[in-house]
Every structure is written in C-alpha cells, then in structure tokens.
Amino acid sequence: MAMSPNRSVTIKDVANHASVSVATVSAVMNKNKYVSPELAQRVRESISALSYKRNSFAHGLKTRVSYSIGLIVPDITNPFFTNIARGVEDVASAHNYSLILGNTDEDPEKEKKYLQLLESKQADGLIIAVTARSHEYLQSLPIQHLALISIDRSLFDLGIDTVMVDNRAGARTAVEHLIALGHRRIGLVTGIRGIAPTEERLLGYTEALEKHGIAVDPALIAVSYARVGGGERGAMQLLALENRPTALFMMDGTMAIGALQTIAKLGLRCPEDIALVCFDDFTWAAVMQPRLTVIDQPTYEIGQQSAHLLFERLQNRKRAPREIRLQTQLIVRESCGAMLR
C-alpha cells in the first residue's frame, strides 16, 4: 500500500561521515565494546549532524527484539480498560518500549487476528484480557518468544503471569453491604459467562447470600454484557419481574450507567425504590445522580503491575509464574441507600 520513500540515513552514512567503520558506530550506539573517547565523540557528532536514527527493522532482524509490546483488551472505551492502558503505557514508555493496542469486543476471532499480527510484528511481550475460551490459540502461540501476561482474566492455571483483582471478595463485600442494608432480593446482572471476573463475582454473590441464609434465586440473575446497553437490558429483565428485586448488583460500571437509565425509564427512583451497587469507580462518580456506591478496582495499578511483570519476565524467562491479586475497595455513596438512614 505505502509507496517506497527515499532512502534515509544509514549507519554506513554515519561511518563515512565520521571516517570510521560501521562496527565502530554500532559499538558506540550499543556501548558494548571499548571505543576510544575521540572516535566515540566523532561518531556521536556525526550521528547528530546527520540526525541518524537506527533502523529498527534491521536492528530487530539481527537481534530479534522489537522494543514493542501489545495490549489487547475488549474495549479501550470502557474506563476500566482505559486506565489500565494508561498504566501499561506509562511503564512501557519508561522502558523505551512502544505499546500496540487492540480491541477484541470479546470476539475470539478478533483476538486471534491481533495475536497473529503481534506475532508477525515480533512483539516482545503481550498483556491481554483474554476472551472467553480462547486458550487454545494461546497454547499454539510460540510462547517462549512472547512474554505473556494475563490481566483481568486468569491464565495462571496455564502457568502464565496474571494480574487481577480479588473478584470474589469484592462481590461478597458488595452483596453483604446490601444485605446489611436489609435487602433480601438482590438482583445480579453479569457480564458474559466464561471469563474469570464474571464467574468469580458470581461465586462471591452466591457465597454472600448463602452465608446469610438467603436462597439464591436464579430468576434474579441476568446474564448480559459489559456495555451501557447491556446494563439497560439486564436491569430491565430483572425489574420487569413481578416480584422484582429491591437491589441490583451490576458487575461493571458501564452496566451500572445502563441500569440507572432503566430505573429512570421505569419511573423508579434509585436508591429509594431500587438500591444499586456496582463494580468500577469513575472519575466523575461524585457528580452522578445518584452518586454511585461502588467496588473500586485499582485500574491504573493493574496496568502498571502487569507491565512490570512483563519486563521482569523479559529479563528472566524462567522465573516461576506469578499471580497478583489486587484488592478492591467498597466506596459507599448514595446509590445503595445507606445515606437514606
């Protein structure tokens, strides 16, 4: 597609300009051999005079390192992943690595496509929130080449470094908070099944109910997807019930927005008629109506830590896989109704 542009400055040009060999130029650039101060100086001057920049194709062809890593998430537009991306990018950039971004929309086919792209680009590493049942692709990857870090979803069983949140505890906390507030019929709107956050939060929800002797009513569990529209749909399903829940636990922040809209559309009030708690905090949570009670996830840290893990592994391929579980935090605001007391 792109037309071939004219030649740019090569290491040979620098060598000629400084009247040294290309090996010498290479040596000063990589500081991996002794070069006399005078020559080194001359080379540096030529480099800046010609504003030479190393061709990373040639460099990578030789060394097999690309100085770039991938980040594959379902949707960068979800603030949860936006903040993760920022965290990853900040540490990648500090290591002089560049970040290649991909959105899967939870579609295994798109995931596969990005994986192949990154493989052919020889990315040194990859941080990925895998889609549901995508493990077979991962297995077939030349994993020894690509340092792999799983985020949000666990691949620890496959021996892959993982950074995620304690979903079960988070969900338990949320539901117990609602129970403490007197709720017995607590509706749950989940994201897609088959990914760790959904399954673990589901478990936490169940545990909390059982612990307090409340039977789990399958009718109160709506399976949906992590978008505003998914929240609207899931909330609608539950609130349309004859014997509708008095509280809603939404598994994702974007879904909580949707739930709020559905509640309003039905002419109900939150928290007076329906209490609401959700995962994910927002920068603007304080100016929402009602102000959301949330299970806050340390999003930026997830990004940071996963990138750290990645660079660690790049340096030591054989260290044992690690699973980092970050803690969530209940932030009580208005939507749960606690302020009503």
Add this chain to the structure above:
Amino acid sequence: MAMSPNRSVTIKDVANHASVSVATVSAVMNKNKYVSPELAQRVRESISALSYKRNSFAHGLKTRVSYSIGLIVPDITNPFFTNIARGVEDVASAHNYSLILGNTDEDPEKEKKYLQLLESKQADGLIIAVTARSHEYLQSLPIQHLALISIDRSLFDLGIDTVMVDNRAGARTAVEHLIALGHRRIGLVTGIRGIAPTEERLLGYTEALEKHGIAVDPALIAVSYARVGGGERGAMQLLALENRPTALFMMDGTMAIGALQTIAKLGLRCPEDIALVCFDDFTWAAVMQPRLTVIDQPTYEIGQQSAHLLFERLQNRKRAPREIRLQTQLIVRESCGAMLR
C-alpha cells in the same frame, strides 16, 4: 533486554517443506507473480502446516513499510481521546495495520520522544494532537516518509492534513445559548493556551459576547488545563470573584466535572445559582447531576476520518492537503438552566 529466543519458522523452511524456492513462496504470499495452481496450493499447505508467519522485520527491511501507525494524544484517559483512539484503531485494524499509542500530557518533550520512537520504528503514518508550539520538531521530521495527520489541533497551515471540529462555531453556540437564557456575566475556563481548540473557542466566546453587545471582561476568563483538577481550579478562580459570573462555560468535559465539584463545594447549586455549559459529551451524561448541557463533538468520527485520511495519503503522497472540519452539536439538558423555565 529481552533474551534471544529460539529460531522461528522462516520462508526457507516453508520452501523446503513444499520443495520449491523461497521466491515461489514469496510470490504466493504476495500474489504478485504467476505461480502454477499446483505449486501455489502446495505452498499454502506448507504455510499452514508449519503455521508460518512472515517476519515483519525482514519484510520491512526490504519493503520499508511497517504496517503500523502511531497515535499521539495528550491523555488517552480523557474520554474525548479515548473515543478518537477507538475510531482510529477500528480503521487501522480493518487495513491490517497496528496502532502504536502514546500519551504526551501536553509535554513537548514527551512528544518529541514518541516522534523519535515512531521514526525509528518506521511507522508508516502518524495521527497526532500536537502540543503547544511543537511545530519545529514536526518540520524536522522526514515527513516524506511518515504520513502525518493532525487532529484536534490544526497544522493545515503547514500543509498537513487536519481533522478537527468547528471550535469557533461550537463555542459561539454555547455562549449564545447562555446569553439567550439571560446571562450577561459568563465565565470561561480554558485549557492551555497555544493550541487551536483553546484559541478558537476563545474567539467564539468573544464573538458571541460582542455580537450581543456584552463587553468581554478579562477577569471572567480563567486559563487552566483539561483535567478534573484543572476544572476545579479554574471554576474556583471565577466563582471566588466578588462579582462572580452567573454562568460558566468550560472548554472540556473533564473540566466540567471539576467545575461541578467546585460549585458543590462552595455550597452553590447548578443550574439554579450557576449555569454550566461545556464541550464534550459523555456516555453517562444522562445520569449526571445535573445532566450536562454540552457541545458534543463527534469523537469517534474524528478518529475514523483521520485514519481514512491517513490511508488515503499512504496511497497518494502528493494529493493536496485537506482540512476536515466536523460540526459540533448543542445538546440541551439541565445544567444550563433551560429546564428551569
């Protein structure tokens, strides 16, 4: 940093496996030469049998195209840029290009660093929201190599394709809306100076006031930066005035969040005591308190269009530079006080 991994499958392996020459393999991959159907088939089988993926270093070294483009924005965490990124990524991905992301935080030094990174990575193109006065770097870039598209901020004067919004009209609309609502003392909180959105919106603000015979009061203009904290600070500066404004026009959505918080902190109500209009809409605008009256920018489209422009230019380096101005849209909700009537 990364250790050298073991060899992967090369074109030579495929050639051996299919008992043909590497030239033939290359020909079937690139479909640029006649290859007999039988050989082509054999090659294709070998490729998938060995799950061969072309080494993009070698490919790029030869062809000088990297199939990757850069996107440099101030902060991906600002929803305005998040949506742009999604738009860019979607079309890049459709072209089998990958997207390299960078955040500048409006710091010209960071911008320079990314520019160099992308140059050495031989990115085929770059979509950038330039920082204030960064034009000298851009000039020194081997622009003939790198297709450049400017977004949000204009570089059209430099002959560079530009996609932006009609800031002046947007600001005028916002301010006239406030004037129509009876406001005379309209405070303005700007982002950093020296970038087109700030300067053009400032112009629109001034024009609207003058058109209605209202003198521009410099005390009502606070210069700040596009973050929640920047909005808090800017709003505080204006609301602390003895003769404080009755309405606030915030140049950015994140700043509007900050303004709302400041208004609340001062014990004022929006819109009853202070009316508010801002640039940028949010997915969750409908569930904010108050619901924000905004000048909506077509963020996703900015991303899409800029990427289209980029691929267009990649195909035709010499077409005349184009400036695309997208229109904004006033969305009247509660924060302006229009609903109070």
Add this chain to the structure above:
DNA sequence: ATGAAAGCGCTAACAA
C-alpha cells in the same frame, strides 16, 4: 513458470 542470488541496515564474531 520457477529459481538463484543480491541486497535491505544492522550486529557481532573474528581478523588485524
């Protein structure tokens, strides 16, 4: 219709 081989720009082993 297919293959041999040069060469893209760089690194690193080896020579001098």
Add this chain to the structure above:
DNA sequence: TTGTTAGCGCTTTCAT
C-alpha cells in the same frame, strides 16, 4: 582498539 564481513529473513531482478 578498530575494521571486515557474514548473515538475520525477506523481496525482486534476472536467468533459465
């Protein structure tokens, strides 16, 4: 201490 050169995997001209 510095330079010569092979070769990374691919594309493409030129032979055959």
